[in-house]
Amino acid sequence: MTSQSNTAPTRFVEADGTRFAYRRFGNPLGTPMVLLQHFMGNLDSYDPAITDALAMGREVILTDNAGVGLSTGAAPQTVAGMARDAASLIDALGLEHVDLFGFSMGGYVAQQIAVARPDLVRRLILVGTGPRGGDGMGQLAPDVAALFGKAHDPQDLMWLPIFFSPSETSQAAGRRFLERIRARTEDRDAPVSEATVAAHLAAAREWGAAAQGSFDYLEDTPHPTLVVNGSNDIVVATVNSYILQQNLPDAELILFPDSNHGSHFQFTERFNRYVTDFVDR
Amino acid sequence: MTSQSNTAPTRFVEADGTRFAYRRFGNPLGTPMVLLQHFMGNLDSYDPAITDALAMGREVILTDNAGVGLSTGAAPQTVAGMARDAASLIDALGLEHVDLFGFSMGGYVAQQIAVARPDLVRRLILVGTGPRGGDGMGQLAPDVAALFGKAHDPQDLMWLPIFFSPSETSQAAGRRFLERIRARTEDRDAPVSEATVAAHLAAAREWGAAAQGSFDYLEDTPHPTLVVNGSNDIVVATVNSYILQQNLPDAELILFPDSNHGSHFQFTERFNRYVTDFVDR
Numbered sequence: 001m002t003s004q005s006n007t008a009p010t011r012f013v014e015a016d017g018t019r020f021a022y023r024r025f026g027n028p029l030g031t032p033m034v035l036l037q038h039f040m041g042n043l044d045s046y047d048p049a050i051t052d053a054l055a056m057g058r059e060v061i062l063t064d065n066a067g068v069g070l071s072t073g074a075a076p077q078t079v080a081g082m083a084r085d086a087a088s089l090i091d092a093l094g095l096e097h098v099d100l101f102g103f104s105m106g107g108y109v110a111q112q113i114a115v116a117r118p119d120l121v122r123r124l125i126l127v128g129t130g131p132r133g134g135d136g137m138g139q140l141a142p143d144v145a146a147l148f149g150k151a152h153d154p155q156d157l158m159w160l161p162i163f164f165s166p167s168e169t170s171q172a173a174g175r176r177f178l179e180r181i182r183a184r185t186e187d188r189d190a191p192v193s194e195a196t197v198a199a200h201l202a203a204a205r206e207w208g209a210a211a212q213g214s215f216d217y218l219e220d221t222p223h224p225t226l227v228v229n230g231s232n233d234i235v236v237a238t239v240n241s242y243i244l245q246q247n248l249p250d251a252e253l254i255l256f257p258d259s260n261h262g263s264h265f266q267f268t269e270r271f272n273r274y275v276t277d278f279v280d281r
Numbered sequence: 282m283t284s285q286s287n288t289a290p291t292r293f294v295e296a297d298g299t300r301f302a303y304r305r306f307g308n309p310l311g312t313p314m315v316l317l318q319h320f321m322g323n324l325d326s327y328d329p330a331i332t333d334a335l336a337m338g339r340e341v342i343l344t345d346n347a348g349v350g351l352s353t354g355a356a357p358q359t360v361a362g363m364a365r366d367a368a369s370l371i372d373a374l375g376l377e378h379v380d381l382f383g384f385s386m387g388g389y390v391a392q393q394i395a396v397a398r399p400d401l402v403r404r405l406i407l408v409g410t411g412p413r414g415g416d417g418m419g420q421l422a423p424d425v426a427a428l429f430g431k432a433h434d435p436q437d438l439m440w441l442p443i444f445f446s447p448s449e450t451s452q453a454a455g456r457r458f459l460e461r462i463r464a465r466t467e468d469r470d471a472p473v474s475e476a477t478v479a480a481h482l483a484a485a486r487e488w489g490a491a492a493q494g495s496f497d498y499l500e501d502t503p504h505p506t507l508v509v510n511g512s513n514d515i516v517v518a519t520v521n522s523y524i525l526q527q528n529l530p531d532a533e534l535i536l537f538p539d540s541n542h543g544s545h546f547q548f549t550e551r552f553n554r555y556v557t558d559f560v561d562r
Contacts, residue, residue: 224538231526242523245512245536255526255534257505273558277551 004055005048005062006184010070015092018073018085021064021189022093026055031122033099033279034061034090036106038128039200040148042069042189047265048180053272057280058099063089065109067196069189075199079105079207082200083112087120099279101125104236104261105200108132108207114221124225125275128233128261130240131247132207133214137236139205144234156181162235163262170258173266218247225251226278228271230259252278285336286329286343287465291351296373299354299366302345302470303374307336312403314380314560315342315371317387319409320481321429323350324470328546329461334553338561339380344370346390348477350470356480360386360488363481364393368401380560382406385517385542386481389413389488395502405506406556409514409542411521412528413488414495418517420486425515437462443516444543451539454547499528506532507559509552511540533559 008025023043026032033054035046046062054060066085067075076082086109090098099122102110107129114121130137140148144162152158156178164174225248229241238255245253254274256263264271289306304324307313314335316327327343335341347366348356357363367390371379380403383391388410395402411418421429425443433439437459445455506529510522519536526534535555537544545552 231532238527239523242520242536245538246519248538250538251512252538253534253536255523257526257529257531257533270558277554
């Protein structure tokens, strides 16, 4: 079967002076799912093994936030700003009710949209992410920060130690993931600029800064939520997924074995089954 | 469809001087699953909504450990002793390789069998349970301990606050659970004796006592494991399920929302699907 993820054209929509890049495909039934990307990722970083499977039962909308890839505009330096931009994009597409799938920084944005625009959101899927002021989230550990700055040839090899555990099984899954995200050959997205990287780093620091009562907003996030992570996430510590589940009123948690920040890229079949079950429930 | 759980005859097997009561039914394909019961539970306390579903793809063997219900013998005062007895029962049934499904104290026993008799075990399902020396496991909180001693009419109403959360949704699920475990009308098991209750309390205290290095055995438990719990287990605190997942080499964790010690009795359909996926994988 042709991968819709690899063939769907990059499209554009104008909102509040920003021209947002997105790809939209799938079965136009039920609630559409909007995907919010991780730090340094763009439209080509969504895993076709996941997005093709999810597209069988709903529309999926892959997004570049403001300042990312082919989207114009300046990347905001706060998650609140990123959430406003992402909500503008969703509004501009004429969508009134969506499921949000946020990975890592995209998970921060998804939570913030749910708080700021609760009626826009039906369900949340939060992967490899954490709450405001979560454990160790104010700053990356120096050895982990170094992984984001290291040069590789090709550069996407950087994701092997960031998304996958050191085990041979996990690294092999990582190499298969890289093949999948390289498979699209035409109409690829543009790399994330240094200015956007800097703005998003500031946004992540602001979101992650420890503060009294920083989890309080979770009580007011009644949306059914699926929280997923790897057993040892070196970017957003796994315990933060547990904290999300413990503080959200209606959240189910799944933690996979022998895995890291990108556990869903490693356990794609299980992950797709869990997510499909969750959104079709 | 007739419930096999409600009609399977109680059977007996002799091992090491103990006559063990059990019920065995299901599809004789693949690896049989042995179920290990919770504190104060007997053969009638396994949920037919779960055991009937699991029996469609394998044999399920519901067990009374030594001193429980219609099983003879004295209940040991240690989990190690309970694990020896349960392994004797499995050996006496001629089973060489089983999946173990342990709930609560049955989960302690399952872990201990995996350590003492690693080759006997293929996979572990650990529900509402925790590791040796886990968080708050040395002693029940006084208000929780009181729930186990309180008189009810009928007595099985005691399980509503122990297994289910205070929400109306969870309590309603609890009432449906009680209907299910009351549905078997003939050939019911005998209640658990006071002597067995006392012995098992001692065993739970010994297992739960905090001690340096008490999680070390988990590293040596390589069996693929599914860990499941409710969001707020008042009997074996939920964090212990997280600790199990973090310390076992190959464990997946599922935590359900708005639930307590008996989350699998509340989310039976999801639970059955997750367990079936896990053992058929």
